[in-house]
Amino acid sequence: MTARTSLAFLCAVICVACRNDMYNQPKKKPLAESEFFKDGTSARPIPANAVAREDPVENVALTMGLVNGVYVTQLPIALTPQLLTRGRERFNIHCAVCHRATGDGDGMIVERGFPRPPSFHLNRLRNAPIGHFYDVITNGYGVMYAYASRIEPADRWAISAYIRALQLSHNTQPGDVPPDEASKLAAQP
Numbered sequence: 532m533t534a535r536t537s538l539a540f541l542c543a544v545i546c547v548a549c550r551n552d553m554y555n556q557p558k559k560k561p562l563a564e565s566e567f568f569k570d571g572t573s574a575r576p577i578p579a580n581a582v583a584r585e586d587p588v589e590n591v592a593l594t595m596g597l598v599n600g601v602y603v604t605q606l607p608i609a610l611t612p613q614l615l616t617r618g619r620e621r622f623n624i625h626c627a628v629c630h631r632a633t634g635d636g637d638g639m640i641v642e643r644g645f646p647r648p649p650s651f652h653l654n655r656l657r658n659a660p661i662g663h664f665y666d667v668i669t670n671g672y673g674v675m676y677a678y679a680s681r682i683e684p685a686d687r688w689a690i691s692a693y694i695r696a697l698q699l700s701h702n703t704q705p706g707d708v709p710p711d712e713a714s715k716l717a718a719q720p
Contacts, residue, residue: 602662618693621686634697664691
């Protein structure tokens with residue numbers, strides 16, 4: 532009797548699973564009429580700044596840091612003090628834990644046993660095109676993971692510009708600073 536009851540229960544469960552609920556969905560066909568929206572159509576306008584998945588990238592240099600498969604050598608956005616300030620802020624948030632605020636590669640993760648990242652002041656990286664830094668931030672390199680999902684493209688360029696500024700400032704002599712900027716620095720506590 533128990534086997535028959537179990538078999539009957541199993542058959543009932545299987546029969547319940549055979550319904551076509553997902554086959555008959557309440558949906559509208561594209562461009563069909565609809566009473567739900569005031570304009571009477573089921574199609575909705577595309578939201579502002581939406582990017583279709585299969586659309587080709589219009590500015591490859593800006594979004595990928597490449598032109599014809601080669602890293603860009605010039606910053607594809609305007610270099611402004613605000614861009615460098617934003618780059619410094621983002622660098623201190625995302626990069627300084629590994630590369631240190633000076634870019635030497637002696638961040639706090641090295642003290643905790645992680646591999647030391649390269650210094651930005653090595654000749655190999657000083658001579659690297661700016662698109663290289665953008666690509667590494669985007670896709671990662673070695674044990675560094677990709678930041679494409681964590682940092683917006685504009686901020687990646689800001690960080691890349693700030694890294695270049697760090698490199699340029701590394702071996703600067705006091706005489707290299709313009710007099711008006713030197714007086715501002717001297718006035719700071």
